[in-house]
Amino acid sequence: MKLLEGKTVLVTGASTGIGRAAAIGAAQHGANVAINYHSRDEDAESCIAAIEAAGRRGLAVKGDVADAATATDFVARAVDRFGGVDVMVSNAGICPFHAFLDMPAETVERTFRVNLHGAYYMVQAAARQMVEQGRGGSMVAVSSISALVGGEFQTHYTPTKAGVHSLMQSTAIALGKHGIRCNSVLPGTILTEINKDDLADEEKRRYMEARTPLGRLGQPEDMVGPIVFLASDMAAYVTGAALLVDGGMYVNLQ
Numbered sequence: 001m002k003l004l005e006g007k008t009v010l011v012t013g014a015s016t017g018i019g020r021a022a023a024i025g026a027a028q029h030g031a032n033v034a035i036n037y038h039s040r041d042e043d044a045e046s047c048i049a050a051i052e053a054a055g056r057r058g059l060a061v062k063g064d065v066a067d068a069a070t071a072t073d074f075v076a077r078a079v080d081r082f083g084g085v086d087v088m089v090s091n092a093g094i095c096p097f098h099a100f101l102d103m104p105a106e107t108v109e110r111t112f113r114v115n116l117h118g119a120y121y122m123v124q125a126a127a128r129q130m131v132e133q134g135r136g137g138s139m140v141a142v143s144s145i146s147a148l149v150g151g152e153f154q155t156h157y158t159p160t161k162a163g164v165h166s167l168m169q170s171t172a173i174a175l176g177k178h179g180i181r182c183n184s185v186l187p188g189t190i191l192t193e194i195n196k197d198d199l200a201d202e203e204k205r206r207y208m209e210a211r212t213p214l215g216r217l218g219q220p221e222d223m224v225g226p227i228v229f230l231a232s233d234m235a236a237y238v239t240g241a242a243l244l245v246d247g248g249m250y251v252n253l254q
């Protein structure tokens, strides 16, 4: 069953990882897909090729989500190409692991700007377009298990993920009257570029696997079903919700 037939889906940070899998998955579910990315031109091109191989139309727009103008440009380009916006998957993010006491201010600033300001501007730009269209819509923000728990080397990162989760709760209220639903997914540990170096440490990787009741870390494709579901009309009465997609890691105290 195709859940996004005829819809236009926008995904930020879709050159690699979770965003890429979500963009291709949305196309396989019948959507035309516009992707944003920051630096990896070839990966963005191959993502578009995969969208087209699924029989849908794709558009890649390069830009830094930390800049509010990137969001208005991304939405405008998507509307120009596809005629509207039905779904915004706000996914772009960074996590430069670093200790707390000597954390550089620039690292804090950049992480906040990309992860939290970026999500805010993208969701706001998409919402303005959806309200103008008058046919509702769906926002899916990629938050994290880190919205709920801490990380020694993620003191600048976890607050942004809690912020994204909170943004979806508040926008669910602000936009409900327009038929726009806002939800977040909370991935556990998914094997992507963001943690490649961190998890190159075998001991750390084995520890993270051992914490996961399903016995393995996640793959980007594990995120597709939950994101597509929340984006789709199957979730028509779901808003302000947060869906953990973590193989059970969060509940595994002992």
Ligand SMILES: NC(=O)C1=CN([C@@H]2O[C@H](COP(=O)(O)OP(=O)(O)OC[C@H]3O[C@@H](n4cnc5c(N)ncnc54)[C@H](OP(=O)(O)O)[C@@H]3O)[C@@H](O)[C@H]2O)C=CC1
Pocket: 012, 013, 014, 015, 016, 017, 018, 019, 036, 037, 038, 039, 040, 041, 063, 064, 065, 066, 091, 092, 093, 094, 095, 114, 142, 143, 144, 145, 146, 186, 187, 188, 189, 190, 191, 192, 193, 194, 195
């Ligand atoms: N992997 C995991 O375990 C988890 C990830 N998450 C979240 O998932 C999201 C995606 O991460 P993931 O797929 O793992 O990591 P990746 O590093 O594989 O993907 C990150 C994506 O974000 C893009 N990006 C980075 N900075 C910017 C920017 N300033 N402007 C626009 N795009 C940008 C990258 O583009 P490019 O490469 O072209 O620069 C890339 O497409 C993040 O928000 C992360 O916090 C949440 C929980 C767990």
Ligand SMILES: C[C@H](O)[C@@H]1OC(=O)[C@H](O)[C@@H]1O
Pocket: 095, 143, 144, 145, 146, 151, 161, 187, 188, 189, 190, 194, 195, 198
């Ligand atoms: C980058 C981390 O490995 C990843 O990101 C998160 O949000 C979680 O903390 C994961 O472990």
